[in-house]
Amino acid sequence: MTIESVKPAAPEAPAPSEPPLAGGRVPGLGHGWRLVRDPLAFMSRLRDHGDVVRLRLGPKTVYAVTSPALTGALALDPAFEIAGPLWESLEGLLGKEGVATANGPRHRRQRRTIQPAFRLDAIPGYGPVMEEEAHALTERWRPGETVDCTFESFRFAVRVAARCLLRGDYMDERAERLCTALTTVFLGMYRRMVLPLGPLYRLPLPANLKFNRALADLHLLVDEIIAERRASGRKPDDLLTALLEAEDGNGDPIGEQEIHDQVIAILTPGSETVASAVMWLLQALAEQPEHAEKVRDEVESLTGGRPVGFDDVRRLGHTNNVVVESMRLHPAVWILTRRAVTATTLGGHHIPAGADIVYSPYAIQRDVRSYDRNLEFDPDRWLPERAKDVPKYAMSPFGVGNRKCPSDHFSMAQLTLVTAALTAKYRFEQVSGSNDTPRVGITLRPHRLLVRPMPW
Numbered sequence: 001m002t003i004e005s006v007k008p009a010a011p012e013a014p015a016p017s018e019p020p021l022a023g024g025r026v027p028g029l030g031h032g033w034r035l036v037r038d039p040l041a042f043m044s045r046l047r048d049h050g051d052v053v054r055l056r057l058g059p060k061t062v063y064a065v066t067s068p069a070l071t072g073a074l075a076l077d078p079a080f081e082i083a084g085p086l087w088e089s090l091e092g093l094l095g096k097e098g099v100a101t102a103n104g105p106r107h108r109r110q111r112r113t114i115q116p117a118f119r120l121d122a123i124p125g126y127g128p129v130m131e132e133e134a135h136a137l138t139e140r141w142r143p144g145e146t147v148d149c150t151f152e153s154f155r156f157a158v159r160v161a162a163r164c165l166l167r168g169d170y171m172d173e174r175a176e177r178l179c180t181a182l183t184t185v186f187l188g189m190y191r192r193m194v195l196p197l198g199p200l201y202r203l204p205l206p207a208n209l210k211f212n213r214a215l216a217d218l219h220l221l222v223d224e225i226i227a228e229r230r231a232s233g234r235k236p237d238d239l240l241t242a243l244l245e246a247e248d249g250n251g252d253p254i255g256e257q258e259i260h261d262q263v264i265a266i267l268t269p270g271s272e273t274v275a276s277a278v279m280w281l282l283q284a285l286a287e288q289p290e291h292a293e294k295v296r297d298e299v300e301s302l303t304g305g306r307p308v309g310f311d312d313v314r315r316l317g318h319t320n321n322v323v324v325e326s327m328r329l330h331p332a333v334w335i336l337t338r339r340a341v342t343a344t345t346l347g348g349h350h351i352p353a354g355a356d357i358v359y360s361p362y363a364i365q366r367d368v369r370s371y372d373r374n375l376e377f378d379p380d381r382w383l384p385e386r387a388k389d390v391p392k393y394a395m396s397p398f399g400v401g402n403r404k405c406p407s408d409h410f411s412m413a414q415l416t417l418v419t420a421a422l423t424a425k426y427r428f429e430q431v432s433g434s435n436d437t438p439r440v441g442i443t444l445r446p447h448r449l450l451v452r453p454m455p456w
C-alpha cells in the first residue's frame with residue numbers, strides 16, 4: 001500500500017442545490033402580487049432567505065440574486081445573457097434589433113458602433129451643450145415659483161441626449177411628447193413584466209388603449225428624427241450619423257428597422273434614467289439643505305462666483321459624491337434581469353437552462369451588510385479612504401461587464417454639472433402637493449416632485 005492510497009480523498013464540492021423558495025406567495029399570483037404591491041421592500045427582504053432564492057411569477061419560476069458578489073458573477077458570466085421578463089417587456093418598447101436587447105455577435109457589433117460616442121475622450125466635446133442646458137435651467141426656473149420636476153428633469157435629459165448624441169434641435173414639443181409617451185409606456189411595460197397576463201393586455205380597455213397610443217407616438221417621434229436628418233443631407237460626426245452609416249457583419253448597410261430600434265435604444269434609456277437621477281438629486285437637496293450648502297460652498301470656492309463650467313466637473317469632488325450617494329439610495333435602474341443560456345450554477349445553486357434571473361441594484365445598494373448606517377444620506381462615504389470598504393459590486397448603478405451602460409461618464413458629467421449649476425444659484429424646498437415617495441416602474445422616480453427654488 002503506498003502512502004498515496006491511504007491519503008483521505010479530497011472533499012468533493014457539494015452538489016449544487018436548489019435555491020430556497022422565497023416566502024410570501026399569494027395563491028394563483030405567486031410573488032408577482034407582492035412585487036406589484038411593494039416591490040422595493042419585497043426585493044430588499046429577499047437576502048434574508050439566501051444569496052439566491054426562487055420566486056413564482058405567474059406560472060414561471062424566477063431566480064433572484066441578492067448578494068453583491070453574485071450579481072457581479074451573474075453579470076460577468078457568459079452563461080447568462082440579456083433576456084428575461086424585463087427585456088421581453090422592453091422589447092415591445094425598444095424593438096428586438098437595438099443594442100439594449102441584442103445578444104452575441106450582433107450586440108458586440110452594435111456596441112462597437114455606439115461606443116466611440118461615449119468614450120471618455122469624447123465627453124469634453126459635449127461640454128458646451130451640457131453647460132448651456134444646465135445654466136438654461138437656472139434661468140428658466142424663477143425664484144419662488146413651483147417647478148414640476150418630472151417634466152423639467154425629463155426635458156433636461158432629452159435635450160442633452162438629443163443635442164449631444166443626435167445633434168438635433170428636438171425642442172420642447174418633442175421633449176414633452178417623449179416624456180408623456182415614455183411615462184405611460186414604461187409603467188405599462190412594468191405591469192406586463194410582473195403580471196404577465198398576456199391576452200388581457202390586448203383587450204380594448206382604457207389603460208391598454210392609452211398604452212398603445214403612447215407607444216405609437218414614441219415610434220413616430222423616432223421616425224421623424226431619422227427622416228429629418230436624412231432630408232437635411234447633413235452628416236455631422238455624431239451618434240446618429242454612426243447609426244445611419246453602420247454596417248452589418250457582412251459589410252452591408254444595416255436595415256431600417258435596426259436604425260429605428262437603435263435610436264429608440266439610445267434615446268429612451270438615456271432620458272428616463274437621467275431624468276430620474278435629476279429628480280432624486282433635487283429631492284435630496286431639498287430634504288437635506290446642509291448637503292446643498294456644502295455643494296454650494298464647493299462650487300463657490302472653485303469658481304469664485306463665475307458660472308460653473310464643464311472643466312470644473314472633475315474638481316467638484318463633493319458634488320460628485322452627492323450625485324453618487326443619491327444614485328446609491330435611489331438608483332434609476334432598480335431592477336435587472338438575465339436568462340441562463342445553459343444549465344449552470346450560481347453561488348452553489350443549480351440554475352436550469354432557460355431560467356430567468358432577477359436582481360435589484362436598489363436592494364443591493366441599501367443593504368446593511370454592505371453599508372454602515374445604510375439608509376443615511378452620507379456623501380462622504382465615497383471619500384477614497386471610506387469607499388475602499390464598500391464590497392465589490394455593492395455600488396453598480398450603471399451595471400457591470402459587457403452590458404454595462406455605455407453612458408456612465410456622459411451621465412456622471414451632466415449630473416454633476418447640473419447639480420453644481422442649480423445649487424450655486426438656489427436652495428430648494430418641496431411645496432405642498434409634492435409627493436416624493438418612490439414611484440416604481442421600469443425606472444424608479446418620485447411620484448410627483450414639486451420644488452420651489454429659493455435664492456440663498
Ligand code: HEM
Binds near residue numbers: 100101400403404
Ligand atoms: C443616470 C443615468 C443612467 C443610469 C443609472 C443607467 C443605467 C444603466 C444600466 C443599469 C444598464 C443595464 C446594465 C445591465 O443590464 O447590466 C444600462 C444600459 C444601457 N444604457 Fe444606461 N444608464 C443611464 C444613462 C444612460 C444614457 C444617458 C444613455 C444614452 C444616451 C444610456 C444608454 C444605455 C444603453 C444603450 C444601454 C444598453 C447597453 C447594452 O446592453 O450593451 N444610459 N444603463
